[in-house]
Amino acid sequence: MFTGLIRTVILYLLIISGIRLMGKRQVGELEPSELVLSLIIADLASVPMQDFGIPLLTGIIPILTLLSITMILSVLTTKSVRFRTLLCGRPSIIIRDGLVDQHEMARNRLTVDELLEELRCKGYTDPSVVKYAILETNGQLSVLPYANQKPPTARQLKVSVEEGGLPLVVVSDGHLLEHNLTALGKDRRWLDKRLKERGCSGPESVFLLLVDQNGAVYLARKNEDS
Amino acid sequence: MKRLWIAAALLGVMLAGSLTNAWYAQSMTEGFNRRLEQAQALAREEEWDRAAKITRAVYEDWQGRHFYLHTVMRHSDTDQILRSFRSVMQYLDLQEMDQYAAANADLMTQLELLAEMEQASFTNVL
Numbered sequence: 001m002f003t004g005l006i007r008t009v010i011l012y013l014l015i016i017s018g019i020r021l022m023g024k025r026q027v028g029e030l031e032p033s034e035l036v037l038s039l040i041i042a043d044l045a046s047v048p049m050q051d052f053g054i055p056l057l058t059g060i061i062p063i064l065t066l067l068s069i070t071m072i073l074s075v076l077t078t079k080s081v082r083f084r085t086l087l088c089g090r091p092s093i094i095i096r097d098g099l100v101d102q103h104e105m106a107r108n109r110l111t112v113d114e115l116l117e118e119l120r121c122k123g124y125t126d127p128s129v130v131k132y133a134i135l136e137t138n139g140q141l142s143v144l145p146y147a148n149q150k151p152p153t154a155r156q157l158k159v160s161v162e163e164g165g166l167p168l169v170v171v172s173d174g175h176l177l178e179h180n181l182t183a184l185g186k187d188r189r190w191l192d193k194r195l196k197e198r199g200c201s202g203p204e205s206v207f208l209l210l211v212d213q214n215g216a217v218y219l220a221r222k223n224e225d226s
Numbered sequence: 227m228k229r230l231w232i233a234a235a236l237l238g239v240m241l242a243g244s245l246t247n248a249w250y251a252q253s254m255t256e257g258f259n260r261r262l263e264q265a266q267a268l269a270r271e272e273e274w275d276r277a278a279k280i281t282r283a284v285y286e287d288w289q290g291r292h293f294y295l296h297t298v299m300r301h302s303d304t305d306q307i308l309r310s311f312r313s314v315m316q317y318l319d320l321q322e323m324d325q326y327a328a329a330n331a332d333l334m335t336q337l338e339l340l341a342e343m344e345q346a347s348f349t350n351v352l
Contacts, residue, residue: 001298002244002346010351053301061240068240071233 008062095133165213
């Protein structure tokens with residue numbers, strides 16, 4: 001038991017260090033400590049599940065140890081900026097004023113192809129139009145273009161637009177969700193009228209019906225053969 | 227901050243539990259081995275009945291801790307010790323000194339190793 005406890009602590013810290021050294025690109029959307037926890041816990045739980053010759057405690061003790069360490073680390077990261085930087089790293093500015101920082105790319109083991117791919121995913125093909133590209137601690141690339149490259153907003157164009165509000169599902173796969181209809185302040189009569197306008201006999205012939213707070217309707221009929 | 231203390235307390239409880247387990251396993255196996263040595267000394271003096279009685283009592287004590295052993299130790303290790311107990315008792319019944327001594331030494335080593343595996347030592351961690 002003691003051996004299991006100490007081994008778990010050592011291995012956890014070792015894997016966290018390894019993930020930190022590998023760089024942010026390997027992390028994906030998780031923080032390093034979350035990734036390590038999810039990697040190990042599933043494996044730890046499966047061993048005593050499959051091997052009945054091993055006491056259940058040998059699975060439970062390491063899992064409880066990992067959860068306790070993770071809880072301690074999460075509290076420490078909220079309390080101390082320095083500790084948070086140590087555990088999660090800090091964001092790296094990969095592009096500044098349209099110029100690619102090769103040193104930061106090498107430090108984060110980010111290749112040119114990966115950078116261009118991320119930029120294309122965000123809708124930019126030319127790094128020179130990017131004011132800042134920041135590699136976040138969770139591995140995501142945030143791209144902030146120059147102000148003159150951003151699409152203008154309605155406010156900048158001095159155009160008044162209506163707020164659509166949150167659309168709610170009123171009919172889902174032929175089933176009427178009455179609580180959503182009530183939440184929108186509408187009744188069955190209103191719904192039947194809208195359905196009739198669109199040539200539907202009733203909710204059972206509708207695949208999806210969305211209504212926003214202004215009464216705008218989106219309707220998708222059910223396929224005949226489904 | 228409450229979460230920090232709960233996690234620290236949980237780790238503390240597990241650490242205390244593992245150290246208590248190490249101490250308990252050590253004292254349990256030391257007690258068994260002392261009595262098994264005593265039985266072997268009696269067997270050497272041809273007091274087979276007394277040796278068998280002591281060994282059987284140790285075996286019953288071992289069986290009495292079945293729940294603890296199965297909860298904490300690897301089942302393959304405890305099963306092996308159970309087999310060794312049965313062999314030792316068989317050789318005692320047959321009054322075969324050479325084979326009994328070898329089987330008893332093997333049993334005592336297995337008990338020692340079982341406790342050693344649970345100890346809070348640097349070598350075990352590595």
